[in-house]
Amino acid sequence: MRETPQDFELQITFEKREYSNDTLLDMYLKMLKPRLIEEKMLLLLRQGKISKWFSGIGQEAVSVGVTAAMDMSEYILPMHRNLGVFTTRNIPLYRLFAQWQGKKSGFTKGRDRSFHFGSQEYKIVGMISHLGPQMGVACGIALGHKLQKKRDVTAVFTGDGGTSEGDFHEAMNIASVWKLPVLFCVENNGYGLSTPTDQQYNCKHIADRGIGYGMESHIIDGNNVLEVYHQVKRIADSVRYNPRPVLIEFKTFRVRGHEEASGTKYVPEELISHWESKDPLMNYRQFLIDQGILSIGEDVKKKAIIKTEIDTHWRRANEEEAIVPDMEGELNDVFMGYKETIDLPGVTSGKELRFIDAVSQALFQGMEKFETLVLMGQDIAAYGGVFKITEGFVATFGEDRVRNTPICESAVISAGYGVAVTGGKSVVEMQFADFVSSGFNPIVNLLAKSHYRWGQCADVVIRMPCGAGVGAGPFHSQTNESWFVTTPGLKVVYPAFPVDAKGLLLSAIEDPNPVLYFEHKALYRNIRQEVPEEYYLTPIGKAAVLSEGNAVTIISYGAGVHWVLEVLASNPEIAADVIDLRTLQPLDEETIYASVRKTAKVIILQEDSLFGGIASEISAKITENCFQYLDAPVKRVGSLDTPIPFDLELEKQYLPQKRFEKELFSLLQF
Template sequence: MSTTTTLPPLTYKKYRTKKATQQALFQQLLRPRLIEEKMLKQLRQGIISKWFAGIGQEAISVGCAAALESDEYLFTMHRNLGVFTTREVPLERLFAQWQSKPGGFTRGRDRSFHFGSQEHKIVGMISHLGPQLSLAAGVALRHKLLGEKKVSLAFTGDGGTSQGEFHEALNTASVWKLPVLFVVENNGWGLSTPVSEQYACKQLADRGAGYGMRSLTIDGNNILEVYETVTKLAAEMRENPEPVLLECLTYRVRGHEEASGVKYVPKEEIEAWQQRDPVNNFADHLISKGWLTAEERKAMEKSIKKEIEAGLKAAEAMPATEGDVARELEEMYAPSTLPAPATAPGETSEMRVIDAISDGLREGMRAHDNLVLMGQDIADYGGVFKITDGFMAEFGADRVRNTPLCESAIIGIGLGLSIAGGKAMVEMQFGDFVTCGFNQIVNNLAKQHYRWNQNADVTVRLPVGGGVGAGPYHSQTMEAWFTSVPGLKIVYPSNPADAKGLLIAALADPNPVLFFEHKALYRSLTGEVPEGYYHTEIGKAAVARPGNDVSIITYGMGVHWALKATEELGVDAEIIDLRTLAPLDHDAIAASVKKTSRALILHEASLTGGFGGELAAWIGEHCFEDLDAPVRRLAALDTPVPFAAALEADYMPEARLQGAIEALLAY
């Protein structure tokens, strides 16, 4: 971005857009400008609490939205009001949204432009900036899989291009030839950081070459240049799917948000860019051609202001948001339409855990033709554990997709696929690698339904656990990282039948499900598994062994440690296999503790901060009068998972389990 105060004037001579379209574009430019001017007054009056002004940048939003077809998705940022107004989102609903009223799009659960509307094919601002690029790529993938001649478009800012997700999304979109248009609004500043401190290349569009992607830089203040460029690119991309990087040069003449001001911005730069105002310059152009008069502009402004006042009056008449704890808790998850599980399964066959998971995944693929599998090496190679071996031959490369090493973008693409009506299963090659996709899971998958009633139909499979000599980077079991995140469903089976049934349920569920599968059980445990398609209900624990003397509450590998220890001790223990950690089956826990009056919580993850702490706290609060002894926890050491067998054996709680049972019984 140039820091000179001498800038080229806006000129509209070389463009071919018809008169009627140019007149419509001016009205579409004027509407967000007048709304913003009104919102700045409402901000000062305390009617709204925050505002990110896009004044001077309207040509990008309006030009892009006007160029796309009405059923093509747009992923917006802070300053893209023109997208919403060009898509004719009702003003009363926008105003209600900004006033946190239930008549808005999030019913008071999120602010400003942090919402979406399926009706208008808009997915609003994601606060981490970069992740929405991956979501747009996911929508484009859905279009490509269906053979639809459509594109998606995502905005980001110059600051957002420094994030890792920007690079992951562009790389994957380029490798997969997805029809997504990545639009960078280069407005000179990332909050108070100038672009000279954000990147070293001459233009951000130069980065496109590194991804093998077509890219170009245009004048973002010229409505006709934006409109004609995007119209042409979109038409080409619909016929020949590929991503394009489009840098739009503009300038932010107000603060990042109104409270931050512009003291750090050179005054002469603002003044120079104000001379290139997209609204006034385009009006002058139309007047010079005889396509608009000053009187017509005034009449247009009067009409739009009347619309604004009517919208504000309608929003003001709406009731204020009222608290309702029961409602908020009930609406954490999208409704699941799964029928009750069959009480009597049909024929069974003996399977290992790994075979049961593969079989469940195959049944899910057959049941849901919109389900796409994504992960590293899962296609021809069949995955590092061979769970998807043979899937390519049956389901094809479109639905069984090898991915680049970019966990965050792939999870985001899965979410975008879901927004456009698909389903996604994303495999982490090792559960430990989920750290690279953490933001997409905890901030986007988990919150989508709560924020704007959009389901996130994504299952993330996580091969976890130790006992296989894999060391600190490939042996963790990290369920506690996610159990404190509302909106996620967390499943952790311990046996082949549950592994298959719970995976089928996870794939059918419209909510995001983290599916933990223990690597050490893959080939070491066999059991009878029902054939065909069935599901095990998510959120219901099972009694792995009935008993009366002590309740051992556990999951995953802990179930097998508990079964072995109680058999060797000859203890009449009741073993509760939680199977699902979120939502948690509190009734099963309470019933068992009431029956035995003693509770031992067992898990493989380290003790401090482990999920057992939550279980112990809940039992202490809700089952205190049933207890004859303190609740005891047994877990792994508070160290990373060591590599050497002797060290790993010390790390695991199994060797300490019998002593813990005896101590609890002796209390």
């Protein structure tokens, strides 16, 4: 029968080694502070003065030991039970207390709770509740440092339960393949909420998983602060000069509930008693007393000083006024503001390019301008990508910046965010837009909410080769923009012409916010246009009016724009305003409304299935804002509400291309 954390007998033997008495005493005080804070918080919780608490009592040695072993300039990505990370980084306590109370002087302006925050000042990147993505973020931070030639180590925490998530395994694989200086710190504390470890994994030790990834791994007594500090410091020093990932399993135990409301009834009392006897703080305190480094009287004085500090900072946070809601401020913080630095709207001379060439040229010029920009995707390096868009890039920019990735969309997207944390930029290619479903979580929960939550930009572009018309079937043909336009914090662009393909992609790269860039595969080699050779920007959020007329407003984007133009070319008598949206989020409402007020009739064409698509939202907005100008109901045309079929005839039936002309004439006759 395999060994589990609860029957792993800890022999807590403290070794002074070369450490001075001051260092040994300091380690005690670093553990004492979070313990006393927790005792205060548990009291306040019972009094109803805070809403929730995730206790790390009994696990302080891991948080403190790891953080103390790191340089202050190195990033740490903690979890919700790692209070010792924050206190060891010397964050003012009133700011922590304000964060937990939802006050303005916290780190998220009341927008998130507990430890769901980060701070560039203290080099801490906080978690999201989905746990796993922060592993990939750590990889991205390490990659950013590696590209900047820094010898920094990044430490990221997870629990035994978190190691069951796919993101953990994806991140481990990426870190190993790319030799990234990441310390994967697993607090094996016996339970994932109420699920014991023998129902979480079936290997003897979590550290054994390192073998499968070709990764060095260690098991450390997580209740022995000196052992944690010494071993992590030794490993970190080694990793700084020989960059590589290391998996570290800390054997410890959670003696309180997952959060206080859940209790610990599912844990045998003798098991809790066993681990309480191995309390990292009390055992270390006794060691210091036995060594003559700490007296009982001095201990009482130290506790009194810390308690006074806690009470003083608590009063400061408690006396701070509650946040007054400010709608304008809330809306403005969804995206990070920035100013486009280059715009050449009048440039018309250039060279005829296919749509695909315009995308490639934009990427190349973006790489030339931004030395911190890194491209990541499957097969994009020497092979040039499945569509050959990055062919030849490696010869110019090298494999460090044009990176083949393993097949792990979630961790790669998270890594892109990590690169942004270090001040870099990334463009991540989904080989096909359909595959983004495997990376959905970090896009909608990490990238989209980052700036709103703690002011950190998510300078990531996700390239999305999409669309039907090429007989590729259900898993390579979707145009899935509707998955993302409803998520605040994401920008979504969808060009129809080579000029816009280049300008919008360069704007997306310049923009510090997360941008999903849809590029229709059927347009790649079929649409040509004269494209300026210079570096220029097409503004995100501004639609293009392709033709003007008084009879009807036609709104579309992507391949749909070309279907519209084909119909109008066959019916020159139709005087239509044709609006190419170009950007779906943010939407150019003013251009739409101005046209509708003029024509009084509107039809919206999308390639996506009709129900729940962008056409529905635009229709609702027009009805709400232009109802008095309408002479007919707003008409929507989209694909069938079925998956996309493979057979070309079935695909033609699925697509709205033929139905559009019929619906347009029906509207004109209304």
